Amino acid sequence: xxxxxxxxxxxxxxxxxxxxxxxxxxxxxxxxxxxxxxxxxxxxxxxxxxxxxxxxxxxxxxxxxxxxxxxxxxxxxxxxxxxxxxxxxxxxxxxxxxxxxxxxxxxxxxxxxxxxxxxxxxxxxxxxxxxxxxxxxxxxxxxxxxxxxxxxxxxxxxxxxxxxx
Numbered sequence: 001x002x003x004x005x006x007x008x009x010x011x012x013x014x015x016x017x018x019x020x021x022x023x024x025x026x027x028x029x030x031x032x033x034x035x036x037x038x039x040x041x042x043x044x045x046x047x048x049x050x051x052x053x054x055x056x057x058x059x060x061x062x063x064x065x066x067x068x069x070x071x072x073x074x075x076x077x078x079x080x081x082x083x084x085x086x087x088x089x090x091x092x093x094x095x096x097x098x099x100x101x102x103x104x105x106x107x108x109x110x111x112x113x114x115x116x117x118x119x120x121x122x123x124x125x126x127x128x129x130x131x132x133x134x135x136x137x138x139x140x141x142x143x144x145x146x147x148x149x150x151x152x153x154x155x156x157x158x159x160x161x162x163x164x165x
Contacts, residue, residue: 002038002039002040002041003035003038003041005044005055005056005065006056008031008032008035008041008065009056009058009065011028011031012028012031012058012063012065012149013058013060013061013063015027015028015031016028016061016063017061022085022129022131025085025087025129025131025151026129028087028149029087029089029127029128029129030127032087032089032127032147032149033089033125033126033127036089036090036091036124036125036126036127036147037125041147042091042092042124042145042147044067044091044147045067045068045069045091045092045145045146045147046069046145047069047071048069049067049068049069049145050067050069051068051069051070051071052066052068053066053067053068053069054066054153054155055067055147057153062151062152062153063149063150063151063152064149064150064152064153064154065147065148065149066146066147066148066149066150067145067146067147067148068144068145068146068147068148069144069145070093070140070143070144070145070146071143072142072143073140073141073142074138074139074140074144075137075138075139075140076137076138076139077137077161077162077163077164078098078100078114078135078136078137078162078163078164079135079136079137079159079161079162080130080132080133080134080135080136080159080162081130081132081134081150081151081154081157081159082132082154082157082158082159082160083132083152083157084132084150084151084152084154084157085129085130085131085132085134085150085151086129086130086148086149086150086151086154087127087128087129087130087148087149088122088127088128088130088138088146088148089126089127089146089147089148089149090122090123090124090125090126090127090144090145090146091124091145091146091147092124092143092144092145093124093140093142093143093144093145094121094122094123094124094140094141094142094144095121095122095138095139095140095144095146096119096120096121096122096138096139096140096141097119097120097121097122097128097136097137097138097139098116098118098119098136098137098139099116099117099118099119099134099135099136100114100115100116100117100135100136100137100162100164101114101115101117101135102114102133102135103115103165106160106161106162107160108160111160111161111162111163112160112161112162112163113162113163113165114135114162114163114164114165115164115165116164135162137164
């Protein structure tokens with residue numbers, strides 16, 4: 001029997017309450033990888049899903065489970081998740097991720113500078129954790145579907161901008 005969104009959210013809540021830091025997030029990331037190999041769970045994101053759709057927002061801890069459906073190629077500049085963390089889980093397609101090192105801090109008026117340090121691919125069934133301050137940029141060369149977890153709903157967070165050098 002496949003794991004439901006509600007069951008996964010309850011598992012996340014249990015883990016993140018007992019281990020709220022990076023070790024708990026790594027456990028959630030590993031669990032997401034396992035679930036992405038279940039066709040029914042990966043099907044939480046479909047061709048009809050919006051580019052960004054909140055599937056679940058935890059009322060106590062604030063973390064969110066999202067579905068992302070990118071219908072075509074899309075690229076993002078280097079970014080972090082402000083005061084939060086994120087786990088990217090690849091359901092379909094492929095995402096090329098680049099990690100960056102901070103060269104110059106961002107301010108509200110001036111974008112920060114970041115230097116690329118490594119590039120790798122997220123393929124279906126893979127998930128990756130980005131902790132607070134981890135600079136990264138996704139590149140999708142075609143249709144891509146993800147299930148992502150954010151420590152807080154990023155719709156409510158203003159983030160600083162970064163430029164690659």
